[in-house]
Amino acid sequence: MKKHIVLLPGDGIGPEVTQAAKKMLEAVAERYQHTFTFESQEIGGSAIDSQGTPLPEDTIEACKKADAIFLGAVGGPKWDHLPGHMRPEKGLLGIRKQMELFANLRPVKAFQQLLHASPLKPEVVAGSDLLIVRELTGGLYFGEPSERKNNGTQVVDTLAYQKHEIERIVEKAFESARVRRKHLTSVDKANVLESSRMWREIVEEKKHDYPEVTVEHMLVDAAAMKLVTNPTAFDVIVTENMFGDILSDEASVLTGSLGMLPSASIRTDGVGLYEPVHGSAPDIAGQDKANPLAAILSVAMMLKHSFQMEEEAEQVEKAVADVLAERFHTSDLSISNGVKVSGSVLAKKVVEQLSTSDTTENIMRCYV
Numbered sequence: 001m002k003k004h005i006v007l008l009p010g011d012g013i014g015p016e017v018t019q020a021a022k023k024m025l026e027a028v029a030e031r032y033q034h035t036f037t038f039e040s041q042e043i044g045g046s047a048i049d050s051q052g053t054p055l056p057e058d059t060i061e062a063c064k065k066a067d068a069i070f071l072g073a074v075g076g077p078k079w080d081h082l083p084g085h086m087r088p089e090k091g092l093l094g095i096r097k098q099m100e101l102f103a104n105l106r107p108v109k110a111f112q113q114l115l116h117a118s119p120l121k122p123e124v125v126a127g128s129d130l131l132i133v134r135e136l137t138g139g140l141y142f143g144e145p146s147e148r149k150n151n152g153t154q155v156v157d158t159l160a161y162q163k164h165e166i167e168r169i170v171e172k173a174f175e176s177a178r179v180r181r182k183h184l185t186s187v188d189k190a191n192v193l194e195s196s197r198m199w200r201e202i203v204e205e206k207k208h209d210y211p212e213v214t215v216e217h218m219l220v221d222a223a224a225m226k227l228v229t230n231p232t233a234f235d236v237i238v239t240e241n242m243f244g245d246i247l248s249d250e251a252s253v254l255t256g257s258l259g260m261l262p263s264a265s266i267r268t269d270g271v272g273l274y275e276p277v278h279g280s281a282p283d284i285a286g287q288d289k290a291n292p293l294a295a296i297l298s299v300a301m302m303l304k305h306s307f308q309m310e311e312e313a314e315q316v317e318k319a320v321a322d323v324l325a326e327r328f329h330t331s332d333l334s335i336s337n338g339v340k341v342s343g344s345v346l347a348k349k350v351v352e353q354l355s356t357s358d359t360t361e362n363i364m365r366c367y368v
């Protein structure tokens with residue numbers, strides 16, 4: 001199969017993890033006789049530095065023509081003084097919006113090998129396997145007005161949703177729940193926010209189309225608590241943009257590190273942008289310490305969701321599990337008697353594992 005992939009390395013550790021993702025895609029292409037072509041484009045702070053904008057037109061055009069997009073990370077202290085519309089993060093928000101990538105899938109699975117890497121008790125983490133379906137192109141991050149007023153004495157951000165925007169993400173979440181363990185938790189703040197009350201009504205309407213899925217509503221504050229005290233109670237979580245942003249970083253604790261969490265930002269036709277959940281990690285950028293596994297697992301999501309390459313995706317996940325089973329890890333993960341290596345060495349080991357592994361082994365043993 002021929003596929004054209006646009007790479008958006010971005011800032012901080014973004015280029016380091018994008019390099020790992022590219023090497024994995026090249027290894028998949030070689031092993032399975034696909035032809036993947038690559039094109040790099042600028043986004044975020046690096047684009048501000050070279051082109052004066054966080055989202056250049058060339059980047060948008062290239063992304064619109066691509067079969068899939070991979071993004072490393074954007075942002076960093078160098079650009080923190082810039083006004084809101086000029087910040088690196090605007091580049092990421094902008095490309096998600098331009099491409100209408102309204103559904104952000106964030107799977108949170110605890111690898112067996114990392115049960116003790118989480119600061120939570122192993123018996124709490126064991127069996128965690130949930131999917132956060134985050135609305136990605138509406139809500140507070142896009143609402144207008146968003147400004148300071150009255151000589152800087154007042155500030156306003158706007159949380160706005162069109163009904164169809166809530167309907168499509170809720171449908172996506174039901175579809176996901178239907179092929180998983182058939183339980184959907186809709187997370188909101190309906191005791192306070194009008195937008196949440198409308199969200200809840202739409203979930204109640206839609207549930208009649210999915211009678212096999214059980215539905216519960218949970219307030220976001222309670223959900224934050226339950227995620228770390230009883231994570232196995234969740235299957236699919238659907239929630240609005242900002243709640244999903246915050247809850248997914250929290251949920252990464254179950255996996256041992258934020259550097260383990262992949263994501264897919266997609267729309268209904270399968271076009272997608274694949275991005276690790278973590279940011280540009282300025283504290284470790286340029287030191288070859290970045291955990292590449294979130295990026296590599298995001299490649300697995302690209303293979304599955306945009307290219308329908310199920311076997312290839314499973315083998316990438318298996319290669320990650322096998323390398324963790326050999327106790328190799330980066331410094332963000334703590335594994336007893338582990339072998340701490342740099343980000344590039346860990347990526348190389350996973351790529352080699354993919355290239356040489358026995359594809360007939362059952363991959364379901366990978367996860368807790």
Ligand SMILES: NC(=O)c1ccc[n+]([C@@H]2O[C@H](COP(=O)([O-])OP(=O)(O)OC[C@H]3O[C@@H](n4cnc5c(N)ncnc54)[C@H](O)[C@@H]3O)[C@@H](O)[C@H]2O)c1
Pocket residue numbers: 013072073074075076077089092258259260275276277278279280281282283284289290291292294332
């Ligand atoms: N998708 C994105 O591009 C994205 C996501 C989140 C934050 N950001 C941006 O990143 C910048 C830094 O934000 P932050 O520090 O709050 O969040 P962050 O995710 O960059 O880092 C949080 C902590 O996790 C660690 N970490 C993150 N990824 C890691 C990895 N792969 N391996 C090992 N450790 C890892 C970091 O070292 C840091 O201690 C900000 O400018 C923010 O806006 C971008």
Ligand SMILES: CC(C)[C@H](C(=O)O)[C@@H](O)C(=O)O
Pocket residue numbers: 075089092093245277
């Ligand atoms: C950098 C920022 C715009 C982004 C978001 O909030 O969506 C990030 O936090 C994420 O989770 O991908």
